[in-house]
Amino acid sequence: MSAQQERTFIALKPDAVQRNLVGEVIRRFEAKGFKLVGLKLVKPSVETAEEHYAEHKGKGFYKGLVDFITSGPVVAMVWQGKGVVASARKLIGATNPLTSEPGTIRGDLAVDVGRNVIHGSDSTDSAQREISLWFKEGEIADWTPVSNAWVYEN
Numbered sequence: 094m095s096a097q098q099e100r101t102f103i104a105l106k107p108d109a110v111q112r113n114l115v116g117e118v119i120r121r122f123e124a125k126g127f128k129l130v131g132l133k134l135v136k137p138s139v140e141t142a143e144e145h146y147a148e149h150k151g152k153g154f155y156k157g158l159v160d161f162i163t164s165g166p167v168v169a170m171v172w173q174g175k176g177v178v179a180s181a182r183k184l185i186g187a188t189n190p191l192t193s194e195p196g197t198i199r200g201d202l203a204v205d206v207g208r209n210v211i212h213g214s215d216s217t218d219s220a221q222r223e224i225s226l227w228f229k230e231g232e233i234a235d236w237t238p239v240s241n242a243w244v245y246e247n
């Protein structure tokens with residue numbers, strides 16, 4: 094797999110949809126130079142939300158988190174590009190928006206940890222797991238952006 098084929102799972106949480114931040118967040122990923130290869134609006138089932146956040150089961154915020162994620166539509170996306178997993182985490186910012194740096198999505202657009210607008214996979218392994226949880230194979234579209242030669246040196 095070439096470096097440019099790395100993929101990550103990004104979800105815009107129900108607060109992002111309700112606050113009309115979908116376009117703003119997608120704009121930041123597009124402007125960075127990453128490639129959108131999967132996109133859908135879904136109201137996640139409790140099963141999907143619980144599996145997605147399985148590592149947090151038993152923690153105090155787990156039930157509220159699952160209730161929140163299943164409360165409304167989520168924009169589920171797959172983004173592709175060189176170093177996209179780590180870079181997306183930087184674009185997103187720290188988990189608690191009060192400590193996220195200005196310039197990051199959470200730093201600029203959110204206040205409360207339980208309403209922090211966006212999820213991004215924390216490793217390439219998590220990305221693979223989350224992409225296959227949220228997307229079927231035929232729902233991912235590979236394509237070649239005409240801008241590739243202007244985003245990548247080689």
Ligand code: UDP
Nearest residue numbers: 154158187188206207208209211212213215
């Ligand atoms: N969360 C919360 N309270 C906490 C910690 C986390 O509501 O004290 C929520 C928050 O929405 C966060 C999600 O649980 O985005 C998953 O937590 P994680 O530590 O994996 O943070 P992330 O990877 O989203 O930055």
